Amino acid sequence: MCRWLAYTGTPVLLDTILYRPAHSLIDQSLHARMGVETTNGDGFGVGWYTPGLDTPAVVRDTGPAWNNRNLREIADHVRSPLFFAHIRATTGTAVQQTNCHPFRIGRWLWMHNGAIAGFHEMRRDLALAVDPRLFPDIEGSTDSEMMFFLAFTLGLEQDPPGAVGRMAGLVEETGHRHGVEFPLQMTVAVTDGQSLWAFRYSSQGMSRTLYYSTRVETLRALHPDTAFLRDVSDETRLVVSEPLGDLPGAWNEVPEGSCGVVQPGADELLPFAPRAP
Amino acid sequence: MCRWLAYTGTPVLLDTILYRPAHSLIDQSLHARMGVETTNGDGFGVGWYTPGLDTPAVVRDTGPAWNNRNLREIADHVRSPLFFAHIRATTGTAVQQTNCHPFRIGRWLWMHNGAIAGFHEMRRDLALAVDPRLFPDIEGSTDSEMMFFLAFTLGLEQDPPGAVGRMAGLVEETGHRHGVEFPLQMTVAVTDGQSLWAFRYSSQGMSRTLYYSTRVETLRALHPDTAFLRDVSDETRLVVSEPLGDLPGAWNEVPEGSCGVVQPGADELLPFAPRAP
Amino acid sequence: MCRWLAYTGTPVLLDTILYRPAHSLIDQSLHARMGVETTNGDGFGVGWYTPGLDTPAVVRDTGPAWNNRNLREIADHVRSPLFFAHIRATTGTAVQQTNCHPFRIGRWLWMHNGAIAGFHEMRRDLALAVDPRLFPDIEGSTDSEMMFFLAFTLGLEQDPPGAVGRMAGLVEETGHRHGVEFPLQMTVAVTDGQSLWAFRYSSQGMSRTLYYSTRVETLRALHPDTAFLRDVSDETRLVVSEPLGDLPGAWNEVPEGSCGVVQPGADELLPFAPRAP
Amino acid sequence: MCRWLAYTGTPVLLDTILYRPAHSLIDQSLHARMGVETTNGDGFGVGWYTPGLDTPAVVRDTGPAWNNRNLREIADHVRSPLFFAHIRATTGTAVQQTNCHPFRIGRWLWMHNGAIAGFHEMRRDLALAVDPRLFPDIEGSTDSEMMFFLAFTLGLEQDPPGAVGRMAGLVEETGHRHGVEFPLQMTVAVTDGQSLWAFRYSSQGMSRTLYYSTRVETLRALHPDTAFLRDVSDETRLVVSEPLGDLPGAWNEVPEGSCGVVQPGADELLPFAPRAP
16 A cells, blocks of 8 residues: 655746645655555655656655655755656555656556455466567656556556556556456556546455545635645645644545546546556 | 563574564564554564573664564574674664664663663763773664663673662663653563573653563473473573563563563562662 | 675674674775775675574665664674675665675575666566565565566575575566666575575676685695684685685685585585576 | 765756766775875765855765665755755874864864874863853764864854864864874865865974865856856855866966965955964
8 A cells, every 4th residue: 555646837946845844745644644555655756847858857766755754855955847756555565666656658657556366376367468669768667657658658648547447457457367356456646747647446446545635726725825726836736645734624525436537727637447458 | 662572592483483473573563552653664674692602692674573584584594593683663763774773882782662762862971981992893873772882881790780780870860860750661581592581661651562471381381382492491481562462471571670680590570779870 | 786795604693704804894895996986885785594493584775784783783692604795886776774795585695796687668668577475575676686586486485596596597688678788797695594506797798807715625734824714613604706715725716617516415516607597 | 995076166066076977086085196195995974055055065974975775865866056965084183073173163174184193182172172162063073174173263263274273273282282293284275155265284394285266257267068067156256175077277286385265256265374372
């Protein structure tokens, strides 16, 4: 089990979102409320976009986020309009940088909370389904990275919801072939640096929690005294594994089997289901 | 807050004590029951004696114990008649190897759970009280290491309970001078490779938990079917921050203000109080 | 490029071999003389057998060997009749524990110095040749680990020289199919805890250096005053990437295209060549 | 021995200076040409100022710079008008984050190449000379950090060259009292985020190398085709342990016993000598 957050909107210091909220992601690394495990201490990562640069930065390390000084330094000094942060609780794969999220291919970032049930047994079959040109770039041993490479293979750059749907379909088909009843459990965030897609799905229909923040205009009307809300644009949006802090009206559950799209213009909430790969 | 255990008796693989019990120390690194904090993920250490060698080995690292593969390897392959293990939850000082327990001077090992209240302010005064010949060997920045160096300065090699008492007296005197009402909170284990001294004391009389195992003979009569008890000698003894597992009759609280001595011949439980340094 | 050593014989503290010689492996981590690179600072590992235990211990870490305190502690306190040690200089794959040597499958240890030319491109083809039951246990991303899994797939447990020969044949065949003229460069050590096989081979016939120690009886006659030689049995043997120290007559080059077998009874030096997989 | 560089001028990606030059600092971490040791693999650090923020960021880690992916990411994505970078070769003190340079107090950064001869013996005397209000903030165990705290104690904020002179005087006086003939060997860089002071001094008059870059105007005339020179302002200046790359006319040795001041307006090169503390 893991926890993650995705931010897009007015450029802010990462600290504003990562450390300052009452129940921040860093706090969740020690005391998650809604997870299967309360501790997420098996590595962390942050990926951020810088206006004018082609690819996002990705900084990852293998210790707990809560005591990492370099993360604290970066959060206090880096400003970004779009960033991902992830804290990891391994389900058995090695604790190493290449198993930490977010993962990056070109301009794209990907992070995941959940698991492929029976991944160990299916690993070879799934690896064979990865585009042979991409295969050599798999660096770690997680199901999460494999899902990213499969989604990329299946058209992520052209059609993110479709590609993630085909990836989910492939994982379920492979799982069923291996005798696994409910192969997939996932909340996933993916971005190309412009739009953000967030998915909540599980084969069993009992997905890990996922929340998105209420429109800033609405929140501002509800909480006219909250300084942060005055400083950010109407386009600002957060998607998180569990709510940060307790601002009434701020958080909305992403429904089971959904894909949220945060994009220039109106955001969307679409139904999501696995497709034939 | 931290957790620790000390083992002395029949040589066993470290694994037998560190990983196998139901509520093992490694389990406590994620889920301590009796501590102020449930997570002890800011480093760990193990120190062990090998018959025929002069000094104990000390292996320490900065990540959590629960996911450390090298600790697992060592535990599975090293056998020792006397070893210490410690998992750390920092109260603010840096997460670095030189702040991990156990600490070693010559043949001696020391580990600690607790804190000196106001240590930041008293650090200089306490450092000045360390024997100038020992001072340059202080490598870390914790109160725990400073307590060890003070106890060594005050005669640990000649009279462990007396030296620890004088160290406690010095810390309290220094604390009071700095306006701290209850300066010391400690459970400490110290050994020279032959005997083991365990202390439970706090200025306020509300010390962290500490337990010692019941005599093996008695336990064997109570639990004739427990294999481990048949394999170890009558001299075998454990001192732990919290009980490992739930064997009825196996664990006894070290009383407030006490010093337990595990030694060749009859063990002892002595009253402990700070002394004039 | 990397450096390694393998020791088998009278049980000694690892320190005796790892740190004490004038040009020890630890010294080679900073100042290799015969390597392509002088610095081997991208991780290290040590694997050792303990009489009475089924599997060898493997301790690996990602920093340089020369400043690692835990390695120093283990070397000073662990005694073994058979151990491997390896220092790594990455040619591009991630610096992570699962890419450090030695690798272990069951009772077997494997370590490697060299490279598969064009490995990035061949990685998928080679991965597909691994026994599907073993495939999910590949944890890292190196050519070295892949070679071990291929050798295991091709019969390492039954016939080590044959299996390594078939692995080399498979790598060369795959390389040639990818247009690589000289695909393989290797010195490899492998053991099951009883015998030790050491290979020196490269497609181009220009292999990395490899040396074995002279028979202890002979050396003892040459150097009657060398204490170490008096303390070890006639069966004691070392295989190393470069000589440790400058004892005249102590080191012999393993010839190009050879396999040395160190075993109970007479040791052997066999010709080695790739075979049809 | 260590290597460092300090950059001030037109904001650039750290990569421009840290990785791109032919003989970059990262290259020097493996292959220093002018140092006592060729390898600087015992940790590294980078400190940078961000316009609009009060304090500089400091990211440090304990492994080698040459294989650190997070450093690479930061360098590729962070732009700064003033930054320090340092690669460490320990002379014996622990390899830990709190011993890595640059050190920070408030807005100030400090880094050092060199050593205090006999530091182990003098450590207590020097520690006692640190302002008691600053003493508790010493986190590591190096001579370099101690020098920074002493300079701060002796007026660094008011008069950097004077304070560093008094620190040097104190170190020499203390060393002589301990029977050390040549106590100090240093090249130091220190900044408050506005100006940069660089010192080259040693008690013996045989200081480690130090270079500053030629005025950009002059270089631009010499090398009209070098793109980097067209992109940076006339105020841009580098101070480095050894020249980066081989641009003729680009590098000038800082003379023995000197202090260079890079500041708004004309830079200065002043004589430097220890003073009575």
